[in-house]
Amino acid sequence: MTEPTLVTRTGVSALLRAALPSVPVVGALPGIRKDRDATDGFAVTRPSATVEREQVERYAVLCGFPVKDTVPVTYPHMLAAPLHLAVLSDPRFPSAAMGMVHVENSISQHRPIAIGETLEVTTAVGAPLPHPVGTAWALTTTVSAAGETVWESVSTYLRRGRRNPDATWPDELVDVPPSGPVFALRSDLGRRYAAVSGDYNPIHLTTLSAKALGFPRHIAHGMWTKARCLAALENRLSDAVRIDVAFKKPVFLPSSVAFGSRPAQDGNGYDFSLHRRGSDTLHLLGRTRAL
Incomplete structure (x- = not known):
């Protein structure tokens, strides 16, 4: 290289x-x-x-x-x-x-x-x-x-x-039923996150710009959904930590999503997920493990 x-x-x-x-x-x-x-x-x-x-x-x-x-x-x-x-x-x-x-x-x-x-x-x-x-x-x-x-x-x-x-593709993350807070996501979330992150991909900004790229509505940034889940776990994370997530279905805006988490079976960290509120639609799977 x-x-x-x-x-x-x-x-x-x-x-x-x-x-x-x-x-x-x-x-x-x-x-x-x-x-x-x-x-x-x-x-x-x-x-x-x-x-x-x-x-x-x-x-x-x-x-x-x-x-x-x-x-x-x-x-x-x-x-x-x-x-x-x-x-x-x-x-x-x-x-x-x-x-x-x-x-x-x-x-x-x-x-x-x-x-x-x-x-x-x-x-x-x-x-x-x-x-x-x-x-x-x-x-x-x-x-x-x-x-x-x-x-x-x-x-x-x-x-x-x-x-x-x-x-073959690894699929090791665990689906955790919603058990924690529900996050209400406003229509302008993508624009607000873009202003902070610099990620102005049109699929996140407006329904019109997202439709031009084949989406029925604009969607939340995947890394915002990961960050919001980790913020819910923040006081339980180790200083040295590994966090893995798989992004599943897109989160259309506006919407409400439900967070779920539980301690990992081995006692090292947490498994977590994000679903559409009141639905089986899965948006994100994740896990944390202390290093």
Whole structure:
């Protein structure tokens, strides 16, 4: 794998670059055209980022975390998200970014990250993985402070396509019936989360923009649903913890969702889930385990 590419493009310009490969004719131009035969991985990085209190507090309040001198366990994903978009929109990545689905996310926090720390963030992508309903790619992010790895994540993105009947995919997470709070999600949740995270994917913003991409209504960000579940468990999480989730059905906005959790059978952490209120519709499965 070559040295990581420095990423400076963010916001609307990054989204535009991600969309261009899907545009007829334009998608075939040099510098935009995808290398459909690419199988080697590559890495991208961003300029060093100092954790700012105001930004962290806006994120914490929106996701339901208490305001503290350390960041919520999911917060570093905000720093990694522009790198994910850069990977998916890079010509070296063989599939167009539009239409990719974030199906799984695993976070390993090795210690809490304090307000004011300066972080280095790198994301790498490996070879394509056969999935029963298409092809998947794992994006691995490493966050370090003064040379110490403090946080890592693996985000798995799926491109639906040719089915692979011989492919297997782990399905180890446990469905927990709703037993905790119900979260009422307003129609503007996607826009409010985008303002904090910088993720302005049109499927999250309005019904009109979501319909243009094939959704009946706009949907909540998957990483917001993960964060909101963990905020409900926050005072029971270890400082060093791994959290795995699988995103199932999208959460259409507005809606109400019901949270459920219970201690893991081995006594190490919790299993949790998110369902549509009053329905069997499953939105998210998850688990926490102390490291």
